[in-house]
Amino acid sequence: AQSVAQPEDQVNVAEGNPLTVKCTYSVSGNPYLFWYVQYPNRGLQFLLKYITGDNLVKGSYGFEAEFNKSQTSFHLKKPSALVSDSALYFCAVRAPSGNTPLVFGKGTRLSVIA
Amino acid sequence: DGGITQSPKYLFRKEGQNVTLSCEQNLNHDAMYWYRQDPGQGLRLIYYSQIVNDFQKGDIAEGYSVSREKKESFPLTVTSAQKNPTAFYLCASRIVAYTGELFFGEGSRLTVL
Numbered sequence: 251a252q253s254v255a256q257p258e259d260q261v262n263v264a265e266g267n268p269l270t271v272k273c274t275y276s277v278s279g280n281p282y283l284f285w286y287v288q289y290p291n292r293g294l295q296f297l298l299k300y301i302t303g304d305n306l307v308k309g310s311y312g313f314e315a316e317f318n319k320s321q322t323s324f325h326l327k328k329p330s331a332l333v334s335d336s337a338l339y340f341c342a343v344r345a346p347s348g349n350t351p352l353v354f355g356k357g358t359r360l361s362v363i364a
Numbered sequence: 365d366g367g368i369t370q371s372p373k374y375l376f377r378k379e380g381q382n383v384t385l386s387c388e389q390n391l392n393h394d395a396m397y398w399y400r401q402d403p404g405q406g407l408r409l410i411y412y413s414q415i416v417n418d419f420q421k422g423d424i425a426e427g428y429s430v431s432r433e434k435k436e437s438f439p440l441t442v443t444s445a446q447k448n449p450t451a452f453y454l455c456a457s458r459i460v461a462y463t464g465e466l467f468f469g470e471g472s473r474l475t476v477l
Contacts, residue, residue, distance in 0.1 A: 286466075294468040351409050356404060356405060357406050
């Protein structure tokens with residue numbers, strides 16, 4: 251069975267500083283990994299995904315994520331945080347075989363302080 | 365514009381009543397999903413469907429029911445058997461391809477009075 255861990259419930263960062271939101275996963279075989287963002291009382295918006303290829307994946311709004319197979323991690327990063335990046339971020343994983351549903355982490359709340 | 369429409373946005377229910385949440389998509393996606401979101405618990409899968417007239421239970425299906433009579437529609441009924449139904453419910457869909465990401469609706473917030 252696949253699982254995702256987001257070890258930090260909350261991440262605080264100053265505007266203009268780099269940000270990292272951590273994610274580790276467990277799955278049999280090569281994983282399909284995703285990041286989503288959620289604003290209050292809204293649905294989730296897709297940011298980026300890793301399927302195969304380059305370990306550094308670039309996504310929407312200047313976000314990127316680095317796949318590290320040896321550490322089973324897929325951390326979300328941004329070089330310079332904006333106040334508008336403040337939101338709830340979810341990491342998700344799916345096994346490559348079959349059409350199994352996405353499994354989500356519990357989410358990390360990012361707060362960017364001006 | 366293509367997308368997923370959930371209704372109602374807010375719903376209040378008395379204990380003992382069944383309620384149905386609507387989810388409609390015009391993305392021509394094969395698969396549809398219902399997730400429940402509670403603070404600090406992330407998203408938990410209730411039911412999903414990959415083709416019309418077929419669906420599978422997720423991790424927390426007890427007290428819920430679904431139907432998939434049309435490709436575009438996947439309504440969720442929260443029955444009186446669901447002991448703690450107050451939550452934010454999210455519907456999603458995707459094409460049935462291994463790399464396909466989920467597209468989400470805007471959610472329905474159910475409050476039991």
